[in-house]
Amino acid sequence: MSEPTPIRAETPWLIRISKHFASFTDEIISDLEAKKVKALGEEYSLIQCRNPLRLHGTDASHFIRWNLPLDHTWPCNPQKMEGFIEKAAQTLHDKFADKGLQGIFIGILDPSARDGYYKAMAANLRGRTLQIFGDEAKGFRAVEEQDATKPSLFCMVGKEGLFCGIQSPQASNGFYPGGTKFISQKADHTISRAGAKIAEALHYLPLHRPIPEEGGHWLELGACPGGMSSELLERGYEVTAIDRAPLDERLDKHRGLHFIKADVSEFEPSSRASFDALLCDMNGETRVALAQVIRLSKSLKPGGLVVFTLKTAGVESYVEINDHFKAALDQAVNGWLKLIAVTHLTYNRQEFTLFFERKRGAQPEKGGGQGPGGFW
Known part of the structure; x- marks a missing residue:
């Protein structure tokens, strides 16, 4: 497995801990030698991690379903923000167009949400972002065609705002933003x-x-x-x-x-x-x-x-x-x-x-x- 890309110690992180292990959240974060900043959605936590290498290969790491260093955050309520998608898409281009990305993938902070509002917003935001990237996006890979060891831009959106970072799928522990692909069953x-x-x-x-x-x-x-x-x-x-x-x-x-x-x-x-x-x-x-x-x-x-x-x-x-x-x-x-x-x-x-x-x-x-x- 490839080693995670070195990250500055002051970089905030987004981690996902399944609801089945929610009662262990404080112990997991303590084992990471990290400080919890706030909860985001049902399963996500924003943390400050002094030693990001502890996210991999420690007692805590197998409880962390997905992780992401946050290179850009926009705390807001997107549902009440006029022109949110256009502003967010333009910002993503301005900040990340020159980073050598293999793809851009956007998910939701609350996968259990039933109304579908933020799921539609995530899809629309990705679509508009790719439009703004234009020719730069022609070489982007589909989600399961990513090289597991090369950097992608992952973004998560929810009622708490927009949270984005660059990391390889392997280091994040999933090709999809938030983790693995949800399989619907009939x-x-x-x-x-x-x-x-x-x-x-x-x-x-x-x-x-x-x-x-x-x-x-x-x-x-x-x-x-x-x-x-x-x-x-x-x-x-x-x-x-x-x-x-x-x-x-x-x-x-x-x-x-x-x-x-x-x-x-x-x-x-x-x-x-x-x-x-x-x-x-x-x-x-x-x-x-x-x-x-x-x-x-x-x-x-x-x-x-x-x-x-x-x-x-x-x-x-x-x-x-x-x-x-x-x-x-x-x-x-x-x-x-x-x-x-x-x-x-x-x-x-x-x-x-x-x-x-x-x-x-x-x-x-x-x-x-x-x-x-x-x-x-």
Whole structure:
């Protein structure tokens, strides 16, 4: 992963902490060695951070869904400001036209707002800004075509005003302003909310590595009722799904699906099995679920992907969740898995989505014990 661009210590920051972890906000900001200036919207905080590098790689960082250094702020009530869009768009051009941007993306500070006013304002502001940039905008990239390591201008607008900054999508932890892409689900076509979770994860993953190619083979552990399997199948993947309970009948005879009705702990893939990715969203004790992931990851191709949901149900405090996270990470690393990213998705509750790669190189045979290479 690329290192975040060095930022002046006096630069204010916008950080997003999911409502599911809102009770930990003060502890998270304290761990950042930062000072909270004010809350913005339901999930955002404006902070003053003495050491911005603490936003990455600390106990607090995996709670921060998205972050942005603020190069320009305009505290106001846009709804009551005459000519707000025109004035804001002109200011964005005047301040940022010469910054070598790969794109301009504008979102809203309150994603839960139901009236759509600021969502429309964000779209209109971006449209007018691109018009003013004119020829300079011809080379701008679409949101998911951004180079994860190159600078973009992200802006957030809401009843508190306009907040803008330049940073790479990877350093901000999302291609979209505010984080990952929201996946809308239609009740009559949805098997479970987990389908949106893996869809969102696949929009996030290119921040760190390419997603598995279409036609790739996924192994899903604890697949019932089949929401994630359904989403993967619709994207052109082959899926081997394991669960004691049957999948939703809408998946019966679906092309590319291989369903094995069995307890995950009893499933043994053939010696010839070779998967491109492994997916685990199982409930239950993390240590037990992760042990099965490690055991079955021997059937992944070298460099194969693991997407694992770290559940924290029953783990109450900020300190306990961090201890839980560290224990899971230690277990995974000892099991020959390399962490490449961690985030909180829209459809995550009090849980995190972790992305691992199977380490390349020689590995101990099954039963070979624990050591620096891991255990099977």
